[in-house]
Amino acid sequence: MAKKILIADDDPSILDALKQIFESEGYEVETSVDGEVIAKIHKFRPDLLLLDIWMSGVDGRDICKKLKSQPKTQHILIIMVSANNDTKEIAKAAGADDFVAKPFEMHDLLAKVAQHIK
Amino acid sequence: MDKKISKASLQVKVPFTNKTTTKKAREGSIVGADEGYRLFVEGVKEYAMIMLDLKGYVIGWNIGAENLLGYKEKAIVGKHFSRLFTLEDRTADKPKLELKQALETGTGEDENWLVRRDKSQFWASGMSTPLRDKAGNLLGYAKIIRDLSERKELEQQKDDFISMASHELKTPLTSIKAYAQILHKHLEQIKETTGLSHLTKILEQITKQENLIRDLLNVSKIQSGMSDYQIEEFNLDSLVKTTTKELEATAPTHTIVVKGKTSHKVTAIKEHIGQVLTNFLTNAIKYSPEAKKIFVRLSEDIKSVTVSVEDFGMGIPKEQKKRIFDRFYRSENVKTKSLSGYGLGLYIAAQIIKQHGGQIKVESVEGKGSTFSFSLPLAKKK
Numbered sequence: 001m002a003k004k005i006l007i008a009d010d011d012p013s014i015l016d017a018l019k020q021i022f023e024s025e026g027y028e029v030e031t032s033v034d035g036e037v038i039a040k041i042h043k044f045r046p047d048l049l050l051l052d053i054w055m056s057g058v059d060g061r062d063i064c065k066k067l068k069s070q071p072k073t074q075h076i077l078i079i080m081v082s083a084n085n086d087t088k089e090i091a092k093a094a095g096a097d098d099f100v101a102k103p104f105e106m107h108d109l110l111a112k113v114a115q116h117i118k
Numbered sequence: 119m120d121k122k123i124s125k126a127s128l129q130v131k132v133p134f135t136n137k138t139t140t141k142k143a144r145e146g147s148i149v150g151a152d153e154g155y156r157l158f159v160e161g162v163k164e165y166a167m168i169m170l171d172l173k174g175y176v177i178g179w180n181i182g183a184e185n186l187l188g189y190k191e192k193a194i195v196g197k198h199f200s201r202l203f204t205l206e207d208r209t210a211d212k213p214k215l216e217l218k219q220a221l222e223t224g225t226g227e228d229e230n231w232l233v234r235r236d237k238s239q240f241w242a243s244g245m246s247t248p249l250r251d252k253a254g255n256l257l258g259y260a261k262i263i264r265d266l267s268e269r270k271e272l273e274q275q276k277d278d279f280i281s282m283a284s285h286e287l288k289t290p291l292t293s294i295k296a297y298a299q300i301l302h303k304h305l306e307q308i309k310e311t312t313g314l315s316h317l318t319k320i321l322e323q324i325t326k327q328e329n330l331i332r333d334l335l336n337v338s339k340i341q342s343g344m345s346d347y348q349i350e351e352f353n354l355d356s357l358v359k360t361t362t363k364e365l366e367a368t369a370p371t372h373t374i375v376v377k378g379k380t381s382h383k384v385t386a387i388k389e390h391i392g393q394v395l396t397n398f399l400t401n402a403i404k405y406s407p408e409a410k411k412i413f414v415r416l417s418e419d420i421k422s423v424t425v426s427v428e429d430f431g432m433g434i435p436k437e438q439k440k441r442i443f444d445r446f447y448r449s450e451n452v453k454t455k456s457l458s459g460y461g462l463g464l465y466i467a468a469q470i471i472k473q474h475g476g477q478i479k480v481e482s483v484e485g486k487g488s489t490f491s492f493s494l495p496l497a498k499k500k
Contacts, residue, residue, distance in 0.1 A: 011289055017296035024303075054285075083288035103292040103328055106299040 003117050006046035008032040008063075009081070010055040018050065021106055022113070037063050041073060048117050050100075053082035053090055064094040077116045166263040169249075172256060174199050174217055186242075186265055188235030199261070204231050204239065217259055220246040229266065241270035277338040284335035291331070295324050333462045337445070340390075340469045347389040351497045354423050355379050357388060358414055361395045369403045371410070378416040380423045385497040386474045394467040394478075398427040398490045401463065406431025406487065418496070422476070426491035434482040442480055443468035467492070 005027045007018050015031040022029045030044045035058030041049070049067070053060040060080060067073040080091040083102040091099035097116060100109055159167050159180050166186040169178030175198050179191040187194075187202060200213035207213070207230060220226035226246040231239045246261045298321055305314045362374045384391075402412045409430040417424050434442060434449050441447045446461040471478040471492045482488035 011293065013293040014289075014296065017293055017300060020300055021296065024300075083285045083292065102288050103295040103324070106296065106303070 002026055002028040003048070004028045004030070004044060004046040005048050005050060005113070005117075006030050006032060006037070006040060006044055007050045008035070008037045008040075008055065008060070009050075009052040010035070010058075011052075014052075021110070025110060027113075038066065041067065041076065046076060048077040048079065048113060050113075051078055051080050051096070053080055053084060053087065061090060061094040064091075064096050068095040079112065079116065164264070166261075168199065168261040168263070170199055170217075170259040170261060172258055174213060174259070177258065183263070186234075186240075186263060187232070193235075202232050204233055207231070216244075216246055220259055221248050221256070224248070232263065240265050240267045242266060280334055280338040284331050284338075287331050288328075291324065291327060295321075295328075298324060333466060336393075336466055337462060337469075340466060340473070347387045349385060349387055351383045351385050352388050353380065353383050354391070354425055354494070355416060357392055358395065358416060358425060361392055361399065362414060365396065365399045365403070372403050372406070372412050373410060374399065374412045374414060376414045376416070380416050380418045382418055382423055383497040384423055384474075384494040386494055387470075390470045391474070391494070394470050394492060395425065395427075397463040397467045398492075401490070402427050402429035402431070402488075405429065409487070420496075422493040422495050424491055424493040426489050428487065428489040430487040433484040433486050433488050434480065435484050439480055439482060443478065464490075 005022050007015055007022075007029065008031070009015050009018070010033060012033055015033055019029045019031055030040060030046065032040045035055050037049070037051070037058070051060045051064060060082075064078050064080065067076060067078065077098075078096045079098045079100055080087060080094065080096040081100045081102060081104070082090065084090065087099045087101050098112060100112060159178075162180060162182045163185055164182060166183035167178075167180040168176060168183050171177050175196060176194050177196075179189070179194055183194075184190055198213075200208050203213050212230070216226045216228065218226075224247070227244070229241065229243045232242040232244075233239050242263050243266050244261060244263045246259050249257045249260055251257055298317060302314065302317050302321065305317060358376060362376055366372070366374050399412065399414075406412070406429040411430065413426075413428040415424075415426045415428070417426075438449045442449065443464050444461075445465040447465070448461040468478050471494070474494055476492055476494040478490075478492045480488060480490050
């Protein structure tokens with residue numbers, strides 16, 4: 001069965017591009033543009049969440065902490081993504097499994113996801 | 119300064135009005151200063167001018183100090199000047215250290231937060247100087263303070279703006295890059311070579327833009343002393359080796375020859391020093407298109423380790439050498455040759471080396487080439 005990835009970002013064009021990239025690699029992809037990540041998580045039950053840190057109105061760090069603190073969702077792998085230069089520290093502090101800085105190299109992103117999700 | 123302070127009246131002749139006013143000299147006013155001098159000191163409103171005794175107790179306080187710090191002279195004279203410091207600085211013994219530095223070096227200069235009478239704080243630049251009599255005996259200290267809050271605030275706004283702008287510029291670039299990469303993959307699959315070669319150029323430009331944004335963000339980060347990396351002890355030789363290898367791979371036009379070696383380690387942020395080296399080397403490659411060789415030399419003395427990068431390119435005109443490390447400065451001869459750049463690389467390099475307590479230098483002869491070098495202090499032996 002295809003592994004499932006949920007991508008949360010407030011930029012629709014980034015979501016569209018990422019969806020294409022991961023679908024072409026055989027992943028099942030859902031996206032969330034409005035910050036309704038938690039609701040989507042329960043419905044879609046992804047293996048991995050690609051989570052933007054700064055989404056308008058929602059803080060990716062809070063979402064990450066919440067998911068990692070609950071028994072039902074703590075197994076979900078979370079990779080934080082941001083154009084912020086402190087992504088590494090932020091991801092670590094929020095308890096994420098990994099981080100990717102924007103703009104990313106497609107190969108690096110795919111390799112990172114594959115390494116976690118296998 | 120244990121002299122009894124005179125309470126004598128002070129006759130002041132006010133120019134132009136031809137009136138004579140009498141003013142009672144305040145307790146704690148500057149001892150031994152003549153009237154003109156006293157007027158000058160007391161009248162300066164923009165600068166706080168404070169006199170301290172040997173131990174740091176306030177003995178003189180001008181109107182500028184009153185304005186800036188909120189204490190009337192009467193309320194502060196006889197109190198220790200450490201109350202002007204934040205609790206944190208007091209705990210770190212900063213007041214004492216400041217006087218010690220003034221005594222040892224002749225002047226103690228620094229910027230820090232100071233506390234007003236109402237407990238509000240402001241960013242201040244201060245200078246302390248030891249005061250001696252003719253025989254050289256220490257009488258006390260003079261401290262001059264200026265309010266830099268406005269400048270500090272402007273700097274903060276500028277840094278915030280650069281951080282925000284960098285972040286916002288990166289967001290659309292992320293989509294552009296992602297789509298370009300998807301397209302690249304597609305064109306590879308269908309073997310569309312013309313399209314691929316165009317797209318490769320687009321991707322190169324995206325990388326350039328990315329680097330520009332990264333540098334802009336770096337300027338604001340490095341200036342404020344923040345870093346994503348840790349200070350560590352390392353040997354410069356291996357850093358030189360890996361950096362030159364990386365760059366040689368991207369510039370097949372040049373051979374980079376490394377000469378010399380060092381045996382001492384330095385204590386620094388490795389990533390930042392690597393950035394300086396990369397900057398020197400990419401400049402050397404970029405500004406010596408006709409040359410084939412670049413020399414990197416490693417040397418050391420008892421105090422420091424030095425790395426220099428020599429190219430045989432266009433060089434820098436003599437009168438422009440001084441400004442080469444300035445922000446956004448670009449030498450006239452590179453502008454006229456329409457070589458791309460935005461004058462941040464060497465500025466960042468200079469900031470990095472300065473923060474590590476090192477030195478950055480350039481030697482150059484126009485038309486012959488340039489040698490850029492930096493020195494870093496040796497790591498302290500444990």
